[in-house]
Amino acid sequence: MIQELKILTGLCGKYNYASVKEYISLGGYQGLKKALEMKPEEIISEVITSNLMGRGGAAYPTGKKWDMISKLDSQRKFIVCNADEGEPGTFKDRKLIYQDPMKIIEGMTIAAYAINSNKGYIYIRGEYRNGYYRLREAIRSANAAGYLGKSIQGTSFDFDIEVISGAGAYVCGENSALCESIEGKSGRPRLKPPYIKNVGIYGLPTLVNNVETFCCIPYIIENGGANYAAIGTESSAGTKLVSVSGNVKKPGVYEIPFGTTLREIVFDLSNGVENNNTLKFVQMGGASGVCLTDSQLDIPLDYKILSSKQMSIGSGAIVVADQTNCVVDFALMTMEFFFHESCGKCTPCREGNAQLCRILKDLSEGKANENQVRHLENISLLMMKASSCGLGKAAPTAVLTLFNAFKEEFLEHVTGHCRTGSCNFVNGKTAV
Ligand SMILES: Cc1cc2nc3c(=O)[nH]c(=O)nc-3n(C[C@H](O)[C@H](O)[C@H](O)COP(=O)(O)O)c2cc1C
Numbered sequence: 001m002i003q004e005l006k007i008l009t010g011l012c013g014k015y016n017y018a019s020v021k022e023y024i025s026l027g028g029y030q031g032l033k034k035a036l037e038m039k040p041e042e043i044i045s046e047v048i049t050s051n052l053m054g055r056g057g058a059a060y061p062t063g064k065k066w067d068m069i070s071k072l073d074s075q076r077k078f079i080v081c082n083a084d085e086g087e088p089g090t091f092k093d094r095k096l097i098y099q100d101p102m103k104i105i106e107g108m109t110i111a112a113y114a115i116n117s118n119k120g121y122i123y124i125r126g127e128y129r130n131g132y133y134r135l136r137e138a139i140r141s142a143n144a145a146g147y148l149g150k151s152i153q154g155t156s157f158d159f160d161i162e163v164i165s166g167a168g169a170y171v172c173g174e175n176s177a178l179c180e181s182i183e184g185k186s187g188r189p190r191l192k193p194p195y196i197k198n199v200g201i202y203g204l205p206t207l208v209n210n211v212e213t214f215c216c217i218p219y220i221i222e223n224g225g226a227n228y229a230a231i232g233t234e235s236s237a238g239t240k241l242v243s244v245s246g247n248v249k250k251p252g253v254y255e256i257p258f259g260t261t262l263r264e265i266v267f268d269l270s271n272g273v274e275n276n277n278t279l280k281f282v283q284m285g286g287a288s289g290v291c292l293t294d295s296q297l298d299i300p301l302d303y304k305i306l307s308s309k310q311m312s313i314g315s316g317a318i319v320v321a322d323q324t325n326c327v328v329d330f331a332l333m334t335m336e337f338f339f340h341e342s343c344g345k346c347t348p349c350r351e352g353n354a355q356l357c358r359i360l361k362d363l364s365e366g367k368a369n370e371n372q373v374r375h376l377e378n379i380s381l382l383m384m385k386a387s388s389c390g391l392g393k394a395a396p397t398a399v400l401t402l403f404n405a406f407k408e409e410f411l412e413h414v415t416g417h418c419r420t421g422s423c424n425f426v427n428g429k430t431a432v
């Protein structure tokens, strides 16, 4: 039976979030102390050796990103911790923000020292109001104890962190929209290139990493990159936080070593499907993630293996649906989210989301014909190809994967039949 491996979450909830003293008594700040005795390039080399991939969704190699930014010749560089966490079903960063904020500060400070930055931002989801206050208090304490601010721990290195609250737009988690929002503009993704590592906040080089990514750094520096790389699988180092929700008996955030399967997460850690119902599908990676059926649950969570199957672990959200869920209903709920969150800047996403919603709504009301159903696929593929940013590219993933796996159930809706009884048909007729 699979167990959690808590190298990242071991201190969660174990200390008063604003107490540097308690954090240190539990082994905190050892990574930063060691880092300040190293050369910046040695730190980056450890992060490269660790094989750490960004945990925000795109799985970009963290060491490589740091290395590129560290080599840019610029008087000022910014660091941003992406704590926007707006993907439905994703709540793993919240655990670190609320229960171990000092580790985020420590990870960011090491990164700032490594790339030569003096200014950091934590961009936090607007709904995490208490998290915002906790982070600000933790920052104030770290400042007072000499772990932030001027001459950190007696060195010549200065670093400050400011916390910025988002205003509720999912797209602001996208790194260029996030830079726009920090500058005080409307949070819309920029056209790329140039990439934000070169031209970020106020046109200056900017390092953006996810909360979980920064939290991996103290362990890597304290224990060495090779030690970290030895955890997990050859192509996916370390552990991953997953947030499990939906029809499971024990939802929550779990820290698993890479190589763990979805079946182990759902049936061992989360105690299986609620009411001992039959599992219908699992959505992996949040609203923009693939929907997998029972026969696909033994695939190990590993970046290389998943990518060879055109899948991704994304943000680490795992939503479980049992047999009482209607696939049309689920697809419609997902698309309504993206329709609402599209920033409207480019046509394939703005119009594609609207059209998918319309067809799915018609289907759920028993008004769609087979021709319209076939359009689901065409529109989805077009959006994936032609949308400007990751939101539009990934929005139709659930529709496409559900349609491929449950075509018959989709088509049944054309004849006014919903096998789960969830859809509201015209003429007062509900499911048969
Ligand atoms: C629509 C959209 C929303 C995103 N939301 C988040 C988010 O909430 N948190 C996050 O870390 N990354 C998010 N990302 C990914 C970021 O653009 C970026 O890749 C990430 O913050 C980089 O950090 P990492 O290298 O540590 O993964 C989002 C991307 C897109 C396209």
Ligand code: SF4
Pocket (backbone or CB within 6 Å): 171, 189, 341, 342, 343, 344, 345, 346, 347, 349, 350, 387, 388, 389, 390, 391, 392, 393
């Ligand atoms: S893909 Fe969607 S969210 Fe992204 S820029 Fe285009 S309209 Fe905006």
